[in-house]
Structure formats: structure tokens, C-alpha cells
Amino acid sequence: xxxxxxxxxxxxxxxxxxxxxxxxxxxxxxxxxxxxxxxxxxxxxxxxxxxxxxxxxxxxxxxxxxxxxxxxxxxxxxxxxxxxxxxxxxxxxxxxxxxxxxxxxxxxxxxxxxxxxxxxxxxxxxxxxxxxxxxxxxxxxxxxxxxxxxxxxxxxxxxxxxxxxxxxxxxxxxxxxxxxxxxxxxxxxxxxxxxxxxxxxxxxxxxxxxxxxxxxxxxxxxxxxxxxxxxxxxxxxxxxxxxxxxxxxxxxxxxxxxxxxxxxxxxxxxxxxxxxxxxxxxxxxxxxxxxxxxxxxxxxxxxxxxxxxxxxxxxxxxxxxx
Numbered sequence: 352x353x354x355x356x357x358x359x360x361x362x363x364x365x366x367x368x369x370x371x372x373x374x375x376x377x378x379x380x381x382x383x384x385x386x387x388x389x390x391x392x393x394x395x396x397x398x399x400x401x402x403x404x405x406x407x408x409x410x411x412x413x414x415x416x417x418x419x420x421x422x423x424x425x426x427x428x429x430x431x432x433x434x435x436x437x438x439x440x441x442x443x444x445x446x447x448x449x450x451x452x453x454x455x456x457x458x459x460x461x462x463x464x465x466x467x468x469x470x471x472x473x474x475x476x477x478x479x480x481x482x483x484x485x486x487x488x489x490x491x492x493x494x495x496x497x498x499x500x501x502x503x504x505x506x507x508x509x510x511x512x513x514x515x516x517x518x519x520x521x522x523x524x525x526x527x528x529x530x531x532x533x534x535x536x537x538x539x540x541x542x543x544x545x546x547x548x549x550x551x552x553x554x555x556x557x558x559x560x561x562x563x564x565x566x567x568x569x570x571x572x573x574x575x576x577x578x579x580x581x582x583x584x585x586x587x588x589x590x591x592x593x594x595x596x597x598x599x600x601x602x603x604x605x606x607x608x609x610x611x612x613x614x615x616x617x618x619x620x621x622x623x624x625x626x627x628x629x630x631x632x633x634x635x636x637x638x639x640x641x642x643x644x645x646x647x648x649x650x651x652x653x654x655x656x657x658x659x660x661x662x663x664x665x666x667x668x669x670x671x672x673x
Contacts (some may be wrong), residue, residue, distance in 0.1 A: 352386060365524040366440035366660060366667040370643060370651045377616030378658065381524040381668050382532075384625075390537030391578030393579075394625070395569070397519040397586045398542040400510035402481065403488030403502055404549075408449040416442060418449060418457055419491050420484075421516050421548035424471055425560045425607045432559070433472045434549050439493065444470045453477050453485040466560050467556065469549075481513060491517055491549065493663075505664075520664035521584030521626045537574075541569045545586040545608075557611055558634055563590040573601045579622040579673065587633050588612055588621050588642070595620040598599050602673065611645075613637040614645070623672040626653055628662040643671040 365381035377387070388394075405421040417436040424430040435442040449457045455476040463469040476483045490505045507522040508530075533540060553562040573580060573591070582588045593603045593608040599619045612618065614637065624642045629635045633651070639648045651669060660667045 362535055366484075367670060368651060368660065368667070369670045369672065370404065370647055371672050372644060372647050376654050378650060378654075382526075384529065384668075384670065385538060387535040387670060387672070388536060388538045388581070389578055390535070391576070392538045392581055393572065393576040393578060394533070394538060394540045394583055395573070395587045395591060396507070396509045396522045396525075396540060396542055396583040397590075398509050398511050398544045399515040399519055399546050399586070400513045401490060401505040401515045401518045402513050403490055403503065404485045405489045405491045406451055406457075406484070406487060407491050409449050410447065416449065418451070418472075419516065419549050421469060421560075422546065422561060424463075427471075429473070430460070431457075431472050432469050432548065433457065433459070434469055441468060444468075448648060451476070453483075455483065455487075467498060469559070509542060512544050512546075514544075515551050516546075516548050517583050518664050519545070519547055519586045520667070521587075523664065524668060527585075538578075539572065541572045542566075542586055543569055543590045545590040547586055558589075560607045560609045561586075562580055562606070563588070563593060563600065563608050565590060565594040565603050567603040570601045570603040573620065580620060580668075581623040581640040581672070582621045583625045585624070585626060585638050588618075588638055591620050592618060611637075612641050614641050616641070618642065622649060623670070625668060625670050627664065628652075628660055628666050628669060630662065639671065647671070 367379050367381045367384060368573040369377035406418045408416050419434040421432040421434060424432055435444045444459050444460050449458055454638050458473045459470045460473060461471050463471050490502055505518040508525050509522055543565050545561055547560055589608055589610055592612055593610045594604055601620055619640055
């Protein structure tokens with residue numbers, strides 16, 4: 352099974368920008384996060400663990416390619432949504448069978464949602480999927496993440512449920528010391544699960560369906576909270592807003608969500624968001640605007656660019672609060 356180990360120590364301090372409407376931006380460190388929250392606030396984190404979802408593959412003519420597993424097919428759990436890459440570049444796929452390690456195969460059957468990028472594949476493996484990935488897979492990496500890292504570096508301290516193709520990275524900077532400081536501050540932490548797919552959407556491409564689960568315990572804590580609800584990551588926003596009814600009451604449940612949160616689809620339950628720094632054309636920015644408003648997000652990103660905040664999963668953090 353996938354080994355879930357404690358993430359490696361951070362090589363350098365993680366910076367944190369605190370953004371609030373009508374207030375100056377605050378530039379601080381992530382370890383001081385608790386001082387920017389209030390007693391009664393509730394943080395919701397994602398318990399999904401990253402799997403080594405990148406597999407070496409070969410076309411039948413011998414050409415090496417990388418096969419990235421994204422999510423199971425929502426309509427057929429025995430099939431997977433996949434993406435092909437070579438030397439870090441996205442490949443245009445076609446219907447064919449790829450050869451995998453230890454006699455495995457992946458047969459590309461049909462395009463999935465985004466023609467030419469994601470495909471439905473039927474995997475034939477000699478062992479169960481997670482065991483196979485643990486032996487033959489590696490964490491998915493992109494051009495900005497140049498040095499190979501162990502799978503442990505792609506886990507958060509909350510990771511208990513294997514299933515994400517890429518790390519739900521907003522919670523990566525949390526440590527045991529952070530949790531103790533939050534508890535001392537009177538801030539509670541609860542969990543949901545949302546298993547992420549590959550994040551490399553085309554410009555303007557809508558997020559695709561992902562699996563989520565909200566427990567009875569978490570739903571009850573959300574509905575009974577006395578302070579603000581702060582989602583730790585866009586994955587948490589997606590799960591909670593899917594589980595919330597029109598009146599903002601969260602119901603326990605599990606399944607697939609296709610929800611896209613934008614300013615045109617107002618938030619029902621989430622008050623604030625702790626997240627990383629996204630690419631300027633990322634669809635996640637519309638979600639951030641739904642939380643903080645377009646003017647605040649534009650001001651935050653301009654300041655982040657000016658001050659050299661780091662992007663992506665091993666970058667700095669951004670707290671957006673009402």
C-alpha cells in the first residue's frame with residue numbers, strides 16, 4: 352500500500368500574505384497564521400493523500416512517454432482518466448495501447464471532456480492499483496518542480512486517505528506546532544476529503560469532476576460553528592460548497608462534484624480561504640474572487656508579484672478573510 356510518512360522539514364520559512372477587504376495587506380510568516388485567526392474560527396482541511404500517479408510507459412514503437420493518472424472515470428470505476436506527457440510536455444493522445452512496467456497495459460479508449468488532453472483508459476495491471484503505483488509510480492512533477500522528491504514531500508500532515516493525483520498543497524506548511532498554536536488560540540480544525548486530479552488545465556478550461564466526502568461529524572461542526580469558516584485550499588471550498596444547501600447548511604455525503612465556484616455562483620458556507628499562489632490564468636482565481644472580491648485579489652496578486660512570493664505547491668501562502 353502507499354506509504355504515508357511525515358513530510359520533510361521545510362527548507363526555508365513559508366511566507367504568508369493576509370488579505371482583507373478595506374484593510375492593508377499584511378506580509379508575515381506562515382508560522383504566525385494563528386495570530387491572524389480568532390477564537391471560534393473553524394479551519395477545514397483536506398485529508399486526501401497524494402499517490403505516485405506518474406507511470407513510465409512506452410508506445411508500441413518503443414517511444415517512451417509518461418502516463419499521468421488523474422481520477423477514476425466517474426461513469427466506470429474500472430477505468431481511469433489519464434494524461435500523456437513526454438519531457439514535461441503534454442502530448443496529443445490517440446486510441447492505442449501503452450506498455451507499462453511488469454507487463455501492465457493502458458489502453459486509451461476515447462477523449463474525456465477536453466479533446467486531445469485527457470483520455471479514458473482501461474488499465475490492466477498485475478497487482479491492485481495502489482500496490483502497483485507504490486512499486487512503479489512516482490509523484491507527478493511539472494517544469495517548476497525540477498528536482499525529484501520522495502512521495503513524503505507531497506503529503507500534508509493531514510493526509511490519511513490515498514487518492515489525489517497531486518498534493519492538496521494549501522495545507523503543506525502546517526506542522527504540529529501550528530496545530531498546537533491554533534488550539535491554544537481557540538481555533539478548531541476538521542477534515543473533509545477531496546481527491547484531486549491533474550491540475551494542468553488548458554487556458555480557460557473548466558475544472559472536471561472530482562471525488563469528495565464530508566462526514567457527519569464535520570458537517571455538524573460546520574453547522575454549529577460560532578466563528579468564521581476558513582477553507583484550507585480550493586479543494587475544500589469545492590467539497591463544502593457542494594455539500595451545502597441553498598441556506599448554507601452542510602449535509603454529510605460523498606460522491607462526485609462538478610461544481611465550479613465563481614463570483615456568479617456565490618459562496619453559501621465558506622467565509623475565508625487559505626491557499627497558495629496560482630498561475631494568472633488558472634480557473635481557481637475565479638474562486639478566489641468569489642471569496643474576496645476581484646479588487647482584493649488583484650491587489651494581492653500585484654503585491655505578491657512585486658515582493659516575489661513563490662507560486663505552486665512548494666510556494667508561499669495567501670489567507671483571504673472577511
